Amino acid sequence: MTAAATPVVVTGTGTDVGKTIATAALAALAHSTGLDAGICKPVQTGLRPGEPGDADEAARLSGTRRVLEVRRLPDPLAPETAARVARMPQATLDELLGPIRRWLDVAQDTPAPTGRLDLIEGAGGVFVRLGTDLTVLDLARSLAAPVVVVARAGLGTLSDTELTVRAIEAGGLRCAGIVIGSWPYDPDLAERLNLKDLPRLTGVPVLGRVPAGAGQLDPEEFTRHAAEWFGVDTIGELRQSRLAAIDC
Numbered sequence: 117m118t119a120a121a122t123p124v125v126v127t128g129t130g131t132d133v134g135k136t137i138a139t140a141a142l143a144a145l146a147h148s149t150g151l152d153a154g155i156c157k158p159v160q161t162g163l164r165p166g167e168p169g170d171a172d173e174a175a176r177l178s179g180t181r182r183v184l185e186v187r188r189l190p191d192p193l194a195p196e197t198a199a200r201v202a203r204m205p206q207a208t209l210d211e212l213l214g215p216i217r218r219w220l221d222v223a224q225d226t227p228a229p230t231g232r233l234d235l236i237e238g239a240g241g242v243f244v245r246l247g248t249d250l251t252v253l254d255l256a257r258s259l260a261a262p263v264v265v266v267a268r269a270g271l272g273t274l275s276d277t278e279l280t281v282r283a284i285e286a287g288g289l290r291c292a293g294i295v296i297g298s299w300p301y302d303p304d305l306a307e308r309l310n311l312k313d314l315p316r317l318t319g320v321p322v323l324g325r326v327p328a329g330a331g332q333l334d335p336e337e338f339t340r341h342a343a344e345w346f347g348v349d350t351i352g353e354l355r356q357s358r359l360a361a362i363d364c
């Protein structure tokens with residue numbers, strides 16, 4: 117039986133950690149396994165109308181056609197702050213969930229060979245407010261979606277990543293795993309040891325590592341290599357975690 121749409125939320129240990137690049141890589145991985153990927157950015161900040169946003173960039177790199185950006189705010193700030201500065205109403209959970217659920221339903225109606233993977237990128241780190249008292253975890257909870265954490269490779273990532281994973285689990289959600297947003301060509305001692313310490317300390321697997329520079333590859337190269345950046349059962353772990361999220 118083809119699994120239902122599997123929304124997966126992509127958060128990170130902060131801004132600029134590589135969420136967009138990792139979202140593109142996961143979408144490319146999904147495509148390589150026959151899944152139909154979709155990419156959603158609930159709230160994009162810091163861009164003017166018409167400028168390509170995170171979802172557009174991730175879709176460009178991964179060749180993903182199903183793209184949704186729900187809301188956009190002009191200043192490069194946390195969404196809640198950007199709305200206040202722009203004197204615009206704050207996003208509400210229903211305002212974001214409505215379009216996302218319709219987008220997911222449309223995906224359901226589109227016959228996909230073996231199912232689909234729908235990726236929802238947050239903004240900044242896990243507690244960044246999308247609206248008043250609204251975080252990407254509230255979206256994940258409403259969608260029973262597992263959460264992937266994009267983390268830095270080097271010294272300093274252990275505490276940041278464990279804090280983020282624990283925040284996800286304290287919110288009653290399942291963290292499906294960690295993706296290193298930018299893995300150096302020549303990892304130093306801390307980076308190499310972090311690969312073992314991250315799963316040991318957080319209790320969740322490192323699903324993959326996106327090589328530094330991958331974001332500068334052309335889409336054909338990016339999609340050709342993406343599967344190499346992840347463990348063999350990454351898609352299985354994401355789909356399995358969703359079931360666990362529903363069960364918990």
Ligand SMILES: Nc1ncnc2c1ncn2[C@@H]1O[C@H](COP(=O)(O)OP(=O)(O)OP(=O)(O)O)[C@@H](O)[C@H]1O
Binds near residue numbers: 138170297330
């Ligand atoms: N593996 C990579 N290869 C090349 N560039 C990368 C890689 N990872 C991150 N970058 C670059 O670092 C910057 C931040 O990455 P990215 O936009 O993915 O971060 P983010 O976590 O999505 O940020 P935001 O919180 O603004 O959404 C971008 O310019 C991106 O191109």
Ligand SMILES: C[C@H](N)[C@H](N)CCCCCC(=O)O
Binds near residue numbers: 191195
């Ligand atoms: C401007 C850019 N689009 C980022 N996604 C916004 C990140 C907000 C981070 C807020 C914070 O943690 O201080």
Ligand SMILES: [Mg+2]
Binds near residue numbers: 237
């Ligand atoms: Mg991004």
